[in-house]
Amino acid sequence: MPALDHVTDSVSPALATTGAVTEIPASASCFEIEGLSLAYGDTPALSNLTLRIPRQRVTAFIGPSGCGKTTLLRALNRLHDLNEEVRRGGHIHLEGQEIHAPEVEVAELRRRVGMVFQTPNPFPMSIYENVAFGLRLQMSLKKRQRDEVIEWALRSAALWDEVKDRLHDSAWSLSGGQQQRLVIARTLAVQPEVLLLDEPASALDPISTLKIEELIRSLKSRLTLILVTHNMQQAARVSDYTAFLNGGELVEYAATDALFTNPRLAQTENYITGRMG
Ligand SMILES: Nc1ncnc2c1ncn2[C@@H]1O[C@H](COP(=O)(O)OP(=O)(O)OP(=O)(O)O)[C@@H](O)[C@H]1O
Secondary structure, X not given: OXXXXXXXXXXXXXOXXXXXXXXXXXXXXXXXXXXXXXXXXXXXXXEEXXXXXXXXXXXXXXXXXXXXXXXXXXXXXXXXXXXXXXXXXXXXXXXXXXXXXXXXXXXXXXXXEEEEOOOOOOOOOEHHHHHHHHHHHHOOOOHHHHHHHHHHHHHHOOOHHHHOOOOOOEHHHOOHHHHHHHHHHHHHHOOOOEEEEEOOOOOOOHXXXXXXXXXXHHHOOOOEEEEEOXXXXXXXXXXXXXXXXXXXXXXXXXXXXXXXXXXXXXXXXXXXXXXXX
């Protein structure tokens, strides 16, 4: 891959595949979240969350509507910054650095920590220009280098074969599932370390959903992925670790197999078996 020198194809040190996530060592963590609380005005949304997110793994946030999953995801690349109502306490470290430190540039943080939303949001421009957009802002590349990165990003998002002969068509001529993979390609082009995915398949048909799930699994060899999903089967299929939130609190966080087959708390069991939420 062109110009991808800070990313390796090797996976992180061996992580526990069963049991509680206290087993995720700091050295294998990408994010360390400590005592994170967040409120919208007087309404609390997150309450004293402490967890580590393992590098080059897929971590799912699950829980009933309004439990704080999206709020937590958005906190990880400071998407709340523009909301003057938001009050926050606690710390979020990305690879050892507090993301709210004065020297952190928000644009660079958001390059490192990309975000894909529920509804595909390609820009009103061609397929090629969508992927080139972030690249033009972030890096000055010659056209040939830019073309290489664009091809790499579209291949990485499993879209190249479907669009290689129509790169200059409007992005809006693609299907919903293709648009979502285009948005992922656009995000990958600037070489993030982390991809935040907020219900990325909830607006898609079952075949497009499977493609997104395959893509998520394939990307973890070089990225950390964090997925918000309402779909328990999806969390079980694609994630390595699952955090169950309820009422803004972290209730249980464990290796996905362990959480789904042998939850430690009745509250978790009630949620995953559909008796709650
Ligand atoms: N911009 C906002 N202003 C005020 N309150 C908000 C805002 N965004 C979210 N909230 C509130 O914060 C709480 C957590 O919301 P959040 O969207 O994080 O939950 P969620 O688990 O992602 O929900 P869902 O699964 O329905 O998307 C909810 O009570 C919600 O109403």
